[in-house]
Amino acid sequence: MSRKYFGTDGVRGTANQYPMTADMALKLGAAVGRYFRNDGDNQHRVVIGKDTRLSGYMFESALTAGLTSTGMNVLLLGPIPTPAVGMLTKSMRADLGVMISASHNPAIDNGIKFFGPDGFKLSDEAELEIESMVLEGVEPVQPQNIGRAKRVDDGRFRYIERVKNSLPKGLPFKGLKVVVDCANGAAHKAAPEALWELGAEVISIGVNPNGLNINENCGSTHTQTAAEAVVAHGADVGISLDGDADRVMVIDEKGNVADGDQLMALLACRWAEAGKLSGGALVATVMSNLGLERHLESKGLHLERTAVGDRYVVERMRKGGFNLGGEQSGHIVMTDYATTGDGLMAGLQFLAAMVESGKTASELSKTFETVPQLLKNVRYGAGQLPLDESSVKSVIADAEGRLTGKGRLLIRKSGTEPLIRVMAECEDETLLTEVVDGIVAEVAAVAG
Structure with a gap:
């Protein structure tokens, strides 16, 4: 049975056009609420995060209405990166996590992604069952069992601490000048704050969201803006995130861009040398360059390929016991620290490699020769x-x-x-x- 609403990363489309309407969000909220709250207990909770799109307010309200109508208690995180939602779903003992974002898409689009209680994205089977519930309709709970909703203010700070703790203790970023492009998106506060707290000199761009400028001439799909800033400020490195901060592109001190393949190659080889790469393999999709595969083989490592979509990468990682994977587009998944792609965390790993090796960004970002x-x-x-x-x-x-x-x-x-x-x-x-x-x-x- 094919999926009617869900694509490779949740439900996505142009806001206020089918299927991305408030009515559909209400139905999805009710369906997923019933899916996870099936014992009648009123202690169930869900966390909802979003990026900075104008339509996020509409979908946040509609999802909240649908979820509370089935008795789920909703914790509203506000603008926060997608990986933070995965992390907070598990750490806050929520039954469900929801991220309202269309990732790298333009501002007129939006999307809804779901995370299970373990912090990982839902399986195809779960999404199919939720779709059938949307089509069949969901019976609301009795009035006395309707859920509550409230704002949570410390989600961003919890996430920042988790990201910082993914680095070796005492690793100093002092003396590093870093450009961070937040794509006017979900990480416009978290990313600069994390870098500054780690000691870096931070030049922030793409940190003035107005609801309509997310990913507009900035971010990981438009790296020219960050590259120009790196050169203009004489920065050591640039980190360019997308709208929900689950992707990253790295820019060296000369303004050259390294994609996810190059970053994965660097991390895989470094982790293998340190005895940290589980299974001696990297998991990537069919889109990753043949040069990456050849490079890993030359180092005695293996490339496991999956269908396109970071959740398929994660599924293969969990099944095979691997701890590093990702996509050429910049999703880097490190399951020792996160449940989904985390652009900021991956960018910090690159900075850590610079500090530990004493090498420049340009020396580290060209790990292998790509096949055209x-x-x-x-x-x-x-x-x-x-x-x-x-x-x-x-x-x-x-x-x-x-x-x-x-x-x-x-x-x-x-x-x-x-x-x-x-x-x-x-x-x-x-x-x-x-x-x-x-x-x-x-x-x-x-x-x-």
């Missing part, structure tokens, strides 16, 4: 299925034949946006461009 990779996206309309068209299938088959023995091709629908993602890797860059552009052109023609 090209990724292009094609937007399609509602109800369209461009990958099912015979002409598109024919072009893809031809491309696969041309790449046989020379590279690899990956084509998939985005789980968070109406996009077809076309990615290929090949040492022959001319062939690489021809293959990707050919597929993109045909998909675009079909999609109109």
Whole structure:
């Protein structure tokens, strides 16, 4: 059975358009509340965090109404990073955690992510069951059993302490000049505060959210802003987060950007040398560069690949007993410290590597040589299925034949946006461009 509302990272879409409406949020709140409060006890609680989108107020209120209607007590955390919600769900003994965010998407979008009582994102099976409850409807509790809601003010500070405690004790960041780009998002207070408390000289950008400027020309999907700031201020390093701070890109002192693959390679090798890498493997998705796989093999390490989505990475990590994984896009998951991708925590690990090794950011951020990779996206309309068209299938088959023995091709629908993602890797860059552009052109023609 396919999922109707949930994508690779919760429910997501344009705010005030199906399925991201207040009515749907109310129904989702009631369904997930009933899913976790099934014994009639009134001690159940849920924590709700959000990023800085204007629509967050609407969804926060709707979810609260749905959850309290099933007897859940709601603790409202306000703007806070996604990994903080995962952490606080478990540490505050909540039955459920909810994050209202569309991550790296523009401000007009929003999304809802759920965490179980262990702080990890819900399984496909749980999401399917919640969807069926949304469709069937949920019986509200008796008036005397309606839940309560209240604001919680110390969530951010609890999270900052947890992030700081992921570092070796007594590691000084004094003398490091760090640019941190918070994407006008959920970490606009937590990230600068954590870095300053650790002793760094902090230059903060993307810390003036107005509800409409999250991820706008800033953050991990627009690293030029942070790169320019690093060079202009003569900073040692830049940390560029996305809207909900579960992703990070690192910028060296010259303004060059290191993606999640490079950061994972650095951490995997350092952890392996220190005897800290569980299972001798790194878990990453099919999108990670072939160069990463080759580099790990040269070090006697293994790359475990999963479907795209950080929760699939986490599922594989938990099943195999691995403690490091992530995505090329900058989700870095360290299950010794967190239950989901944590951009700030990963950025601090990079700073720790700089301090411990005495090397510059540019010396550490280029761990391996990448195989030429090209990724292009094609937007399609509602109800369209461009990958099912015979002409598109024919072009893809031809491309696969041309790449046989020379590279690899990956084509998939985005789980968070109406996009077809076309990615290929090949040492022959001319062939690489021809293959990707050919597929993109045909998909675009079909999609109109």
